[in-house]
Amino acid sequence: MLDMILTSIIYLLLAIGVFFNLLAGIGLLRFPDVYTRLHAGTKCTTFGSIFIIGSVILIGLKTWYLGDVNGSVLTIHSAVALIAILLTNPTGAHAIARAAHRSGVMPENAVIDELQIKGKKQKKTEKKETEDHT
């Protein structure tokens, strides 16, 4: 009975994770520009991996409970991989977004873009300074 409940929880977690990962793929294809694609590609894959790796952790705990040392390795190493994903994914997204904005890709039909305004102001002041020097 307990075994059946555990197995169905594992299947449920796998299904949720796969659903969100598929959503990330569809979002990558449907959204119009880099920033919105980053929304889909970062959030959905991170959330999906939490659920899929969570189900693997449950499988590992089950094998560990049944007396197999391999189960401990499965549990702890999957948890370390999950921590690595959680730490690196948002940082990578931030780096890509900043690089995209600095290399001149602007958000499509944006309502407001305060970063661009700030960049223009900076360029103006730099120009003035160079003119003063010359």
Add this chain to the structure above:
Amino acid sequence: MIELSTEYFIVLLALFLCVAMAMIRIVKGPTAPDRVVGFDTINTIVIVSMVIFGAAYQTVIYIDVAIVYALLSFVSTLFIARYLQGGDF
């Protein structure tokens, strides 16, 4: 004898579908940052599918590979972003 049970096979097939969609984005993507976004998504999905492989085959070495892959892909993403934004390294 190694055999993959059906449910893991379905999960891996779905993850492969995600990789295929991200690859379409890489081929189509009009600008370079679009391609980097697709590349980053593929990295995360590959890590997850390595963990699933490890659970399916009961081979824990795959998960160690996944950890190393996660850290290395993070470094490569940072370097590509750094290259795209221009300026000094």
Add this chain to the structure above:
Amino acid sequence: MISFIITTIICFITYLLLTTGSGSFLGLWSIEEILIGLILSLITGFITHGLFVKNNMRMANPMRWIYFIGYLIGPFFVSLAKANIDVAYRVITGKIKPGIVKIKPDLKTDLGITMLANSITLTPGTLSVDIDETTNELYIHWINVDEDALKKKPVDCKYICGNFPKWIRRIAE
């Protein structure tokens, strides 16, 4: 000296986590692995103690770590779930109204700003794009801009990250 000890202990714990299942000591490790790990983490701690721990002991307070874990499983996970349902809705319907806005979170330490930027990236509809390092202002890409929020510049934090700055001030400052 104290930074050397902290670095060594953290390296040793990481080594132990990565080598479980190698022997029978405490059911998980072999004696050789523990010895090698101890030697390696002593060497690593000697080389890198100046890089890893700076000269303040703010994070040594255990209450901060309890707050951190509470933050992770409480407000953070809830807003992560909300974020994904929100993105799912926008993927399916295609309704977007993007824009980049500036917020001023009033955090001073590097650790606090890093945590806030990562939290913002993983919460509903927002993505941190750039940071002004002199004034600690963040530039946020917002997928569905609220017209009410634009009346006041810089935009109020509560539209974008709720009460996250309060939590992070408790954890990291």
